[in-house]
Amino acid sequence: MGSDQTTRGRLAVTTTAIRTATMLACAAAMAAGCAAPTTSGNAVKAADADAAVVALMDTGTYSTVPGRPFGVTGDNVKAQHLMEAHRIAEYTVGPWEAEAALVSLPGMFDLALISPIDSVETLRDGNILPLPDVAEAHGFMTGFSSLRMAARDAPLYGLQNVVLRFPDAQSAAAAAAEMVAKAPPMQGSEPGPPTPMANSPESLAVTYELPDYIRRVDSFTAHGVFVLYQSARSDLGLFRTAPAIVDKMLTLQKKRIDEFTPTEQGAMSSLAMDPTGQLLARTLRAPDDSAPVVIGVWAPQAWLHFEQDPIATDALFNTAGVDAVTQRLTTVYQAGNADGATRIVDEFARQIGGLDDVKPIDGVPGLPSAECFEREKDWVPETQAMTYQRVRWHIKCVASADRWAYTAFSEHAADARQQMAAQYRILTGE
Structure with a gap:
């Protein structure tokens, strides 16, 4: 959840800004000058x-x-995925909805974690997901990531919520299962055994005991054509711990994304810019x-x-x-x-x-x-x-x-x- 962002984080945001701005500028020029x-x-x-x-x-x-007005995405696949990411953002639950204390924006190098995700390159460059290669292998298309932190003087640290779209439910299920199985170490801490979330038994989460009495929980859930990923950190002394926060976010996110109708792949060229x-x-x-x-x-x-x-x-x-x-x-x-x-x-x-x-x-x-x-x-x-x-x-x-x-x-x-x-x-x- 952004813990290892350094110079790479700065490059990620800069690269993404140039790539996204250029794409839209070119699309505008092609559509209307x-x-x-x-x-x-x-x-x-x-x-x-x-x-x-x-x-x-x-x-x-x-x-x-x-x-002059913008047109449609046409055959530009990145533009298609970007516009679909904008649509998904409306149905991505903000961390503050799961925990009211989580309203603060992160530091500069973690801003890439609040972003539309138009490609695997964006996943990778922004360090948005621990296993972007797994997402790529299963045909990841598009998505959206949100992140908020608690105030500096508060003990609760933060929550990232990500919605990832895949071509079909089978691909999403395979991606989620492989992400859990291959969960990497974090800050020298090996992941604990995968465990189901209390109110979402179909979800599997891995827990990390990090330095300074911090617990991190990463949860992966296949839900239709989506993989829902949550990553939370909390002080071990809190009453509302990371597992409870993730469990609540997951309940909210499943309900919210069920209200969303994904654009059929054959119709994505008609998405309006x-x-x-x-x-x-x-x-x-x-x-x-x-x-x-x-x-x-x-x-x-x-x-x-x-x-x-x-x-x-x-x-x-x-x-x-x-x-x-x-x-x-x-x-x-x-x-x-x-x-x-x-x-x-x-x-x-x-x-x-x-x-x-x-x-x-x-x-x-x-x-x-x-x-x-x-x-x-x-x-x-x-x-x-x-x-x-x-x-x-x-x-x-x-x-x-x-x-x-x-x-x-x-x-x-x-x-x-x-x-x-x-x-x-x-x-x-x-």
């Missing part, structure tokens, strides 16, 4: 103090018009098309895996009527109406402003709804992968435009403000 060049806009006269004034906005070199039809094309892209690994369109429930506070954000999405979230350079939240978008801005500003070592800074000229913040230490520079920057940003801003709320991050305040201004103009057409 690149975004149109920046055009000038007419100033909008403010009707009141809260109205945006385009004439005051500095958009730098960013485009201010939408790109943008299920909303146009919102991804209206999400600001970087000039070089770089993006975090979470690039794309996400259902609200799926996007919770990437949020700072998934529990509070889940309630917010329900109240605000959010029906889609898109990520390219910026993140756009499509709410039910303008009031919902304002609610998102207010809540995100509260969450961001409550972080340690974060302070408010000046907003965006011409955009009164924008609030900006600066992280004063432990931020990641722009020389690092964008996946890291999105989580450990230096500057972050949030604003609304009609029914959309959106955020931008950057190492530089001026750049973040230009992104915010450009995204406003793309969304409103001004």
Whole structure:
């Protein structure tokens, strides 16, 4: 569960970011060409103090018009598997649902464990699964991995939950059985004998007694065309130990994945790159098309895996009527109406402003709804992968435009403000 992430972890996230961003950028280019060049806009006269004034906005070199809509995955197998992974994410149980204390994002080198899994290479490079070669041998197709930790001062450490799709139930069953049989040592500790979970006798788990009185439990369950994998760690002195946490997660995950209808393999070429039809094309892209690994369109429930506070954000999405979230350079939240978008801005500003070592800074000229913040230490520079920057940003801003709320991050305040201004103009057409 990320215990051995070092330089390999950094490379995994960087490689995955480049691979995923490039794939989507190429797919967009094939489907519809690149975004149109920046055009000038007419100033909008403010009707009141809260109205945006385009004439005051500095958009730098960013485009201010939408790109052309994305198409379908076509014959691109990696794109097919990526879009199916996005669908699976909506039906992957977040660790906080099994244990409310598990809401904290992991350290930088474990961010690859919160990710769509579009290939065996992603499994292997991200160190997501102990035995990627076994998954490959049985035809692994796609999946999703989620991970959360307890707060630093809490004794409970963390839980990873992974859903892996195989071609058929027989392949999934064979993969799960072989993974249990070949469970490798962890931190010098040999796995204990496979044992069934209390409420899921069809599942087999292996237990590791690790240094510092830590117990790790890895569980493998064949469930239809899926293999459900959970890995938990806990202090041995806890009442809620790793086996109990895994057992609860497995019960929740089996029920959730039963609600999911996998795309037939013959129909995967028809999966839409943008299920909303146009919102991804209206999400600001970087000039070089770089993006975090979470690039794309996400259902609200799926996007919770990437949020700072998934529990509070889940309630917010329900109240605000959010029906889609898109990520390219910026993140756009499509709410039910303008009031919902304002609610998102207010809540995100509260969450961001409550972080340690974060302070408010000046907003965006011409955009009164924008609030900006600066992280004063432990931020990641722009020389690092964008996946890291999105989580450990230096500057972050949030604003609304009609029914959309959106955020931008950057190492530089001026750049973040230009992104915010450009995204406003793309969304409103001004």
